Amino acid sequence: MAEAILELKELSTHFFTDSGEIPAVDQVSFTVHKGEVVGVVGESGSGKSVTSLSILQLIPKPPGKIVNGSIFYKDENLAKASEKRMKKIRGNEISMIFQEPMTSLNPVFTIGNQMREAIRIHQKVSKQTATEKAIHMLKVVGIPRAEDIVNEYPHQLSGGMRQRVMIAMAMSSEPSLLIADEPTTALDVTIQAQILDLMKKINKEEQTSILLITHDLGVVADICDRVVVMYSGQVVEQGTTREILKDPKHPYTQGLIRSLPKLHGKEKKLYSIPGTVARPRKDHIGCRFAPRCEFAFERCFKENPQIYNLGEGRESRCFLHSKQEGERLKDVTTNT
Amino acid sequence: MVTYILRRLLMLIPVLIGMTLITFSIVHLIPGNPAQVILGETATADAIANLEKTMGLNEPYFVQYWNYILDILQGDLGTSLRSKAEISSEILPYIAATFELTLFAMIFAIVVGVNAGIISAWKQNSWFDLAAMLIALIGVSMPVFWLALMEQWIFAQELGWLPAYGRQDSKDPIAAITHLYVLDSLIHLDFARAGTILKHLILPSIALGTIPMAIIARMTRSSMLEVMKSDYIRTVRAKGSGQFLVIYKHALKNAMIPVITVIGLQTGVLLGGAILTETIFSWPGVGRYVYEAINYRDYPVIQSGILVIAFIFVMINLVVDILYKKLDPRIKY
Numbered sequence: 001m002a003e004a005i006l007e008l009k010e011l012s013t014h015f016f017t018d019s020g021e022i023p024a025v026d027q028v029s030f031t032v033h034k035g036e037v038v039g040v041v042g043e044s045g046s047g048k049s050v051t052s053l054s055i056l057q058l059i060p061k062p063p064g065k066i067v068n069g070s071i072f073y074k075d076e077n078l079a080k081a082s083e084k085r086m087k088k089i090r091g092n093e094i095s096m097i098f099q100e101p102m103t104s105l106n107p108v109f110t111i112g113n114q115m116r117e118a119i120r121i122h123q124k125v126s127k128q129t130a131t132e133k134a135i136h137m138l139k140v141v142g143i144p145r146a147e148d149i150v151n152e153y154p155h156q157l158s159g160g161m162r163q164r165v166m167i168a169m170a171m172s173s174e175p176s177l178l179i180a181d182e183p184t185t186a187l188d189v190t191i192q193a194q195i196l197d198l199m200k201k202i203n204k205e206e207q208t209s210i211l212l213i214t215h216d217l218g219v220v221a222d223i224c225d226r227v228v229v230m231y232s233g234q235v236v237e238q239g240t241t242r243e244i245l246k247d248p249k250h251p252y253t254q255g256l257i258r259s260l261p262k263l264h265g266k267e268k269k270l271y272s273i274p275g276t277v278a279r280p281r282k283d284h285i286g287c288r289f290a291p292r293c294e295f296a297f298e299r300c301f302k303e304n305p306q307i308y309n310l311g312e313g314r315e316s317r318c319f320l321h322s323k324q325e326g327e328r329l330k331d332v333t334t335n336t
Numbered sequence: 337m338v339t340y341i342l343r344r345l346l347m348l349i350p351v352l353i354g355m356t357l358i359t360f361s362i363v364h365l366i367p368g369n370p371a372q373v374i375l376g377e378t379a380t381a382d383a384i385a386n387l388e389k390t391m392g393l394n395e396p397y398f399v400q401y402w403n404y405i406l407d408i409l410q411g412d413l414g415t416s417l418r419s420k421a422e423i424s425s426e427i428l429p430y431i432a433a434t435f436e437l438t439l440f441a442m443i444f445a446i447v448v449g450v451n452a453g454i455i456s457a458w459k460q461n462s463w464f465d466l467a468a469m470l471i472a473l474i475g476v477s478m479p480v481f482w483l484a485l486m487e488q489w490i491f492a493q494e495l496g497w498l499p500a501y502g503r504q505d506s507k508d509p510i511a512a513i514t515h516l517y518v519l520d521s522l523i524h525l526d527f528a529r530a531g532t533i534l535k536h537l538i539l540p541s542i543a544l545g546t547i548p549m550a551i552i553a554r555m556t557r558s559s560m561l562e563v564m565k566s567d568y569i570r571t572v573r574a575k576g577s578g579q580f581l582v583i584y585k586h587a588l589k590n591a592m593i594p595v596i597t598v599i600g601l602q603t604g605v606l607l608g609g610a611i612l613t614e615t616i617f618s619w620p621g622v623g624r625y626v627y628e629a630i631n632y633r634d635y636p637v638i639q640s641g642i643l644v645i646a647f648i649f650v651m652i653n654l655v656v657d658i659l660y661k662k663l664d665p666r667i668k669y
């Protein structure tokens with residue numbers, strides 16, 4: 001496997017609010033290798049955005065704080081990096097695009113102005129050169145009339161176009177890693193597919209590693225090499241996309257896969273995991289998924305399960321993997 | 337932009353008609369016969385009838401109104417009863433005096449208010465923020481006349497640093513051109529005089545500017561705090577830009593959109609002439625001009641003074657609308 005470009009080790013980001021300490025990200029570990037596309041999936045509120053914002057130290061603080069763990073980017077621990085150093089990393093080494101294309105661009109400045117700025121923060125080039133580069137980048141991401149678009153304001157563009165602008169802006173300094181936080185959630189299906197194709201192209205042609213946050217397993221299947229499944233602030237399972245989709249080990253992952261609509265399936269009703277994501281709490285005892293898990297047994301409510309290493313980079317956080325429950329797990333996986 | 341301004345100007349027409357209707361009816365709302373009121377109780381019936389005829393008071397109302405509008409359009413604001421002078425030329429120096437004072441008061445209010453608001457939002461809950469917001473709270477609730485008297489007592493009387501009254505040194509009056517004395521002294525290339533005139537402006541500007549300054553500071557702070565939470569600010573930070581660019585470029589331009597309204601409103605209030613402050617500082621502004629006219633029952637002056645003040649208000653609004661459009665490209669009409 002290629003060298004690691006980003007390595008999270010037991011990262012914990014907590015929010016200190018009036019209603020108590022929220023462990024929004026709890027002991028999260030995973031790795032992104034050079035040229036790889038890694039997906040982070042999980043329902044709303046599972047801590048995907050907080051994880052990705054933590055990497056660039058963009059969590060609002062207060063109330064947020066990285067309380068534990070490390071974030072290695074090419075042998076440098078970003079969790080300990082100074083703000084001055086982070087400014088050099090952001091938008092240059094690691095770029096980020098967001099869930100909300102409609103509001104992620106400043107409404108009162110032109111596209112050209114905002115793109116030039118992104119370029120000139122990290123590259124010492126003239127305004128003229130920056131404009132040319134901006135137009136070039138807009139063309140790369142497939143924006144028609146790029147020469148005109150640079151003089152237009154965000155409200156004059158559609159959501160899909162704005163997300164393309166965000167990608168063009170993020171790619172303008174040729175970052176090694178692109179973090180995309182649900183880049184297609186707010187877009188309709190055809191535009192979604194176009195944006196994903198664009199990201200695939202960037203990954204292939206520029207060798208940019210991508211950390212793709214999504215709650216859509218369909219997106220994962222389409223583009224990711226590996227998947228990290230998060231639930232209530234914790235990683236519950238990770239492995240290669242193929243393995244996970246074919247043979248999910250954690251009951252939560254199984255539930256997520258069962259709830260995917262199947263085009264040729266005979267099922268009449270769409271499955272959904274009963275209940276909702278529990279808000280992470282500091283004083284939680286037991287497995288966080290247990291209240292919604294159909295296989296939960298006594299132990300699940302008393303202890304927090306550790307991560308079981310299942311070999312070949314596969315991990316799962318579930319007591320079903322402990323030896324005495326091994327048989328039961330087999331039943332579960334063959335039934336689905 | 338040009339069509340936008342033209343459209344805004346067209347929209348002003350009904351406003352201006354409404355304004356003139358109100359000022360027109362002032363004369364007719366005075367109890368009793370206007371000619372009688374003007375001439376006083378001892379006037380003979382003949383004299384009253386004569387005046388009614390010259391004033392056109394025996395014509396139907398719409399004819400009178402029509403004549404009134406025609407006069408205004410020709411720049412004729414009538415004649416003062418007291419001084420027998422043309423109001424349109426008599427009022428100019430007063431407007432200039434108020435304009436100059438307002439300009440300096442608002443410069444003070446905007447420069448101090450906006451910056452205090454920005455720093456307060458940037459360093460939220462710091463000692464600066466707490467101190468600035470306390471001062472702002474005191475600023476909005478303090479009576480202006482009290483502040484004015486305190487200023488005069490401390491800086492003019494006790495310390496003797498600044499003049500307490502008037503627009504200039506009364507022993508050596510300026511040869512006015514525009515009646516904006518700072519500008520006039522610069523035209524004369526008389527910089528020493530410009531200095532004295534600026535000194536005269538300091539105390540009244542601070543007295544008048546304090547309330548707008550406090551309001552602007554509070555508005556800027558809350559608006560900045562709101563904007564700093566937005567997604568596009570997160571984007572700017574994710575680009576790797578420094579705090580200065582985030583605040584003074586991206587956040588400020590958005591945050592100023594609501595603040596501009598407040599600035600416009602406050603400018604309008606000051607331009608209307610602050611009678612109390614103008615009286616305390618012996619400032620010959622429109623407020624005092626109209627106030628004195630009221631004392632003398634100089635109806636044409638009251639009528640035209642109010643019309644001019646209202647007109648200035650409307651113009652300020654127009655400027656605010658244009659600034660809006662400049663700040664926010666999303667605005668369409």
Ligand SMILES: Nc1ncnc2c1ncn2[C@@H]1O[C@H](COP(=O)(O)OP(=O)(O)OP(=O)(O)O)[C@@H](O)[C@H]1O
Nearest residue numbers: 015024043044045046047048049050051060279280
């Ligand atoms: N500013 C904040 N203050 C307090 N708690 C927060 C804050 N931001 C996030 N959280 C908490 O962190 C948890 C995880 O939120 P996060 O935004 O990472 O979820 P997500 O997985 O990205 O969900 P979605 O799919 O809706 O984007 C939530 O439970 C939320 O309550």
Ligand SMILES: [Mg+2]
Nearest residue numbers: 048049099181
């Ligand atoms: Mg999110």
